[in-house]
Amino acid sequence: MIDIHCHILPSVDDGAKDIVQSIEMAKEAEKEGITAIIATPHHMNGTYENEKAAVEYDVNILNTQIKQAGINISIYAGQEVRLYGELLQDYENNKLLTVNHSTHMLVEFPSSSIPAFAEQLLFDMQLKGITPIIVHPERNAAIAEDPDRLYKLIKNGAFSQVTAASVNGKFGKKIKTLSVQLIEANLTHFIATDAHNTTSRGFGLAQAYSEIDSDYAAYFQENAEAILAGQYIQKEPPHHVARKRKFFGIF
Structure with a gap:
């Protein structure tokens, strides 16, 4: 299995605190059957900044240490890039990373909202040859309130990635239900761990794949393999999430 979203780099954000925790995470991932991990530290989220050159340097160091520890990962x-106004300018200035130098970039919304400029920026990214992957949309309050807001962005060319812990029910029943709805409506295209440690924010990728229909699981795994190899990703036509109808009694 391939994990395209993970905070395994040491001492750069709210993920692994040090190299010891990074190695622990790698060991745990290997036990679960994960063979490749995209290290995606937070960038420009108001707290952390991790530019391209620094991330690539840290990845090289971590790979060396993982091999020395005998871990087969x-x-x-x-990067997990928070949407911001200068994103494309910084990309052109070689400060931003796509997923393993592919044409896909992980992008993040604030947890409570979708920025007013998001639709235009995601469109402009595609004009520059970057396909945005919206991470953990199931945990965004605006999308939970109205999944059609995600539908519009996916219809316009974006992809999305739900979190394994969401599918596994770790964030509660409502988020699990929405995750399944997004999967069944073809509004998401990857499952990834967003792992930060081995305790409160672990991996759970194998469990997530077992929780859903095997056809969806195979599709998501194929997509993860394709993005790592820089290949084209087949996108199924999106559908609207069925909303519960409200009935009002007449008294």
């Missing part, structure tokens, strides 16, 4: 470079 390869780490690749990426």
